[in-house]
Amino acid sequence: MILVTGGAGFIGANFVLDWLAAANEPVVNLDALTYAGNMENLASVQGDGRHVFVHGDICDRALIDRLLVEQRPRAIVHFAAESHVDRSIHGPAAFVRTNVEGTFTLLEAARAYWGALDGEARAAFRFLHVSTDEVYGSLGPQDPPFAETKAFEPNSPYSASKAASDHLVRAWHHTYGLPVLTTNCSNNYGPYQFPEKLIPLVIANALAGKPLPIYGDGMNVRDWLYVGDHCAAIREVLARGRLGETYNVGGWNEMPNIDIVRTICALLDELRPDPAGPHERLITYVQDRPGHDRRYAIDARKIERELGWRPAETFASGIRKTVAWYLANQDWVGHVQSGAYREWIDANYAARGARP
Structure with a gap:
């Protein structure tokens, strides 16, 4: 059995679903079900005896201790985190609590649990911490991609809290x-x-005919990784990674944000054309966010060299799958767009000159 934290969120839920599809090993799934945690993400495994869901907070040491003693996992895979840069700018305290204090609580509970194990169980135990490339800071146009040896230079409350947890x-x-x-x-x-x-x-x-808000000039560059590829990489690191090591996981897909948006618009023009005209007409440039990193790029050669992992999806194949999924799951989208979500979107973008 493994213990997954944050397994009702985006990446965590995909990992749980992939894990149960690929392995016959149970998962204890601990999630606080904040705004981004969604039990609908796990609807396909409801009733599956291999999936045990626990509603709880990673800062709750007593709960963590009890779960470890009762369930005796061979590994902890730690996804749980506040992860949205804009939200960290508006409310950094939650990021420090979850990402720093929560990771500390898990580490201390894991240390006590691991210390009490014997023999093979002690030797086999792993604590896998899932983090972000944002801890490395921002790259210039000609800078080499982030390697695992790159010094940390976080520029937002979110990335600073993740760097602290790392x-x-x-x-x-x-x-x-x-x-x-x-x-x-x-x-x-x-x-x-x-x-x-x-x-x-x-x-x-x-799809709703609303503005597509683009920060600044839209030329901020990111490397894009399909979530299924990320889940496969985590499985490889958990199985064969060297203890104490860091592995960068990237998609080899550096693209400016504006190109991402135009690609989505072209796919929607093909798959769900709008009688009002091409979706690119909705692109709206808005005020940039403070401290917006210009470029991220991942050097993922270490994980390929040591563990043989490379992404299976190109950006073209991954984004087509993603757009198709959202088109086929409009009920899911409607359910997550609650009143609280609408209030957040309005607060974040209204001051930037757009109301998505």
Whole structure:
């Protein structure tokens, strides 16, 4: 059995579904069900005895201790995090609590649990921490991609909180010997992503005939990783990664944001044409966010060299699958676009000159 934190969120839910489809090993899924945690993401495994869902907070040490003693997992895969940069600018305290204090709580609980294990169980235990490329800061146009040895230079409350959690994981390995692994991924996209992030927001707004808000000049560059590829990489790191090591996970898909939006518009013109005209007519440039990193790029050669992992999806194949999924799951989109979500979108974009 493995314990997954944040397994009702976007990446965590995809990982749980992929894990149960690929392996006959049960999952204990701990999630606080904040705004981005959604039990509908896990509808296909409701009633599956291999999936045990626990509603709870990673900052609750007593709960974590009880789960570890009762369920005796061989690994913890830690996804749970506040992850949206704009939300971290508006309310950084939640990011410090979840990403820093929550990771600390998990590490201490894992250390106590692992320390009490014997023999093969102790040797086999792993703590895998899922992090982000944003901890490395921003790249210039000609800078080489982020390697695992790149110094941390976080520029937002979100990335600073994730960098802090990465440092804690490293320290618990070097100080206490806890058998940890860390992955730093590029921008994920795919099914079940909460529609405040760029790709699902653009799809949802385009279908509704609403503005497609583009920060600044739209030339901020990101590397894009299909979520299914990310899940496969995590499975490989968990199975064969070297203890104490960090593995960067990227899609080899560097693209400016405006090109992402235009690609989505072209796909929607093909798959769901709008009688009012091409979807690109909805593109609206808005005021940039503070401290907006200009470019991220991942050097994913280490994970390929050591573990043989490469992404299976190109951006063209992954984005087509993603757009098709959202078109086929409009009920899911409608359910997550609650009043609270609408209030957040209005607060974030109204001051920037657009109301998605």
